[in-house]
Amino acid sequence: MTDLAATDLTPLAAELTGSLTTDPDILATHSLDESEYRPEGQALCLVRASCVADVVATMRFAHARGIPVVPQGARSGLSGAACAVDGGILLSVRSMDRILGLDEENKTVTVEPGIINQDLKDALRPHGLAYPPDPGSVAMCTIGGNIATNAGGMCCVKYGVTREYVREITVVLADGTVTRLGHRTVKGVAGLDLVSLFTGSEGTLGVIVEATLKLVPLGAAPLTALATFPDVRTATETVAAYMATGAAPSLLEMMDGMTIGLINEIADFGMDSSVGAVLIMQSDAVTAADDIAAFSETARDHGAVDVAFADTPEESEMLVAARRSAQPGNEHYARNHGGGQLIDDVCVPRSALADFCSGVDAIREETGVTIAIVAHAGDGNVHPSVFYDHSDPASVAAATAAFDRIMALGLSLGGTITGEHGVGTLKAGWLAEELDEGNRRLHRDIKKAVDPTGILNPGKMLSHL
Template sequence: MDDLAELLRAGLPDEALITDPDVMAAYSRDMAGFCAAGAPAAVVLPRTVEQVQHVMRTATALRVPVVPQGARTGLSGAANATDGCIVLSLVAMDRILEINTVDRIAVVEPGVINAVLSRAVAEQGLFYPPDPSSWETCTIGGNIGTASGGLCCVKYGVTAEYVLGLDVVLADGRLLTTGRRTAKGVAGYDLTRLFVGSEGSLGVVVRAVLALRPAPPQQLSLAAEFPSADAACEAVCAIMERGHAPSLLEIMDRTTLRAVNALARMGLPESTEALLLAAFDTPDPVADLAAVGEVCAEFGATQVVPSETFAESELLLQARRLSLTALEAVKSATMIDDVCVPRSKLGAMIGGTAAIAAKHGLTIGVCAHAGDGNTHPVVCFDSADEDESRRARASFDEIMALGLELGGTITGEHGVGVLKKDWLARELGPVGMELQRSVKAAFDPLGILNPGKLF
């Protein structure tokens, strides 16, 4: 390890290299529970592409594993350190290099905060849609690594649909440029999409070309209270089937509502079993909300309350963004699931999760991107209670199994990381796993990039 530090120091400024064990401990893990994390041998915070290349060349020469990191807001353990690794934190590479209003693209470094980019392009009359709940702290590089989504994806899609091109430092230090700056492009295999969602296992993203959209009008929202999650999910299916195009369509169950109220005193209705939030950023959002409100009433909503101002809409949006944070405050630990099912199976997924909670005697709150079927069951438990921890893990696994039974996937936007790698094999099957490993070997023959993640 002395050789490692000496070789790294030869190509890095002093402030970019951390070897103090106490400081390095802060970089050892992301926000996922139940995921092992090791002790890194060094933490590097590069500011240039050349510094990243130096780190990867050094790691290859010494056969040292490298764990790329963003802001460590991930929920699957993908950014967790392994013993003796180099943690490569990209947060200091945080420049917006270009915003082009004609081509409608932004060129950014991986450490740019999602919300910072969103506000910067908004000043130019443009819009970067992907908006994870952690958008105020998560980085674009991390968003790319996990192919993250957000509240707007029902209308605008997820990160993968906005990444046009990448600069990637490979395991041996070579720099690869993928994709394009143009609106169209089909030259060769789509390596850009291959890196999106690869969780740092194929290369280190050091620059991204992102597609932008014209800024839409401000959105107005409504909240609809339902006597059951099934009724709310039936309303969701009807909204989508009848051709409505909400910019947001979210569900929060009673457990989640109570948790948000306890955390932020927002006055959300705790007597309802499910709260459906819908929003429109169309030229006439009032008319669109009225139409969706009628659908909600048709399917049993006990109360439908449209926002009268944009500020009221933002408060509802903030309540939804606080859901995971609020549930994390219920008990000493949480396991946050990320199962996505077809919209038509959303009711069965939420109802099945409630049955699993009752079976194991646990508190499991559910919030969901209802418009695309992406549920986030949050298992709350006492980490000091061995039996409760065991039941939490069992319920987590049963929720994933339920998602697969309903034709869904084990992760819609959080990634596989450490937490779900056993389940990835169940979803993909032996042929799929063989090809996944072959792709990994082609890009990283020594297996030094984020080992122990995915599979």
């Protein structure tokens, strides 16, 4: 651990175009992300980088002194990857938020890492272009953070995750070296696919300072259907059956009955809290009307209580807004019931989705722990939220055990411990459970090759390998 009192930050501060602060209140604020399990340390300072040169200066300073560096964007992550470590520098690139170039002919955009996902979408819309990755935190998360976690979202079922849209990135390595990875061309196989390696690396391999992203034409307003079900299993069986037909909805989301009740406590979305689950389906294809009809038929054949349709774009937006309100609804509930919420992020094959959700139901019944379920159902990515009372050790222990059982259940069904939220500190121990020894060794060797002194985001994703 770095001796905080003995570290002279003057040389670093003098090199920065941005700012450096050691103010305890500011450090405390920036030492956390949105995760529940966040054993944050005492940071040495916060650097707010305003340009690539600031990132380079920070990494060179840290590398020469063996000081840990925690890269940060909007700190909207849910796994603790952006939390401070003892004696470390918090390196924020949030202020680096410009669009550096738009190539309409080749349908790419080059951006700095701090730009907000929704702001990018809004800037592209007048040009008839779209950037599809659509995390639930779209209004606050940054593109750099999305790349660092390989973020997904509600449109992944058709459009895929962040990795599929990253053509080229510029990265500052642990020693301050600036390198450009990838290709701006549609095709390119010269060398190893290092862009994919760095995408999802959660700040453990380098600091992303620029990205060129693939765009798609802006689609027409989607058509939307809402199907209600007596229970979660019926809804998830409907998902598997519908997707098995080769359907390609642009969105297929599920909320269980408890989640519907929680969002109804914070806003009036007109949803019936008495149902067991709902599916929200959208299609933005030219065959949207036929897609909606096929979904409706499948839902009714598999026991849907009712299927309704959004008659206007505004009604469609309200249904999507209801789904986006799941986490605010969970947070509202948690604040009034002891303050604790562990958000799981298990992804399973769609064919195993019903068994996974039934398994979560069994965990809830056996433990007595309160668990609400939402899912990007079309791609098998489920977010059970486990609630508990911070002040009650027994409640904390029960919730932690339930959380772990949910991850073990996902692995037993051929799934993964994280579909989009990342590993961070929350699941670092479980990553070692998912990977075999050969895979773990590759991770260790790559980390050592790229960051030999181990200063980039230590104690996070790779710490248990």
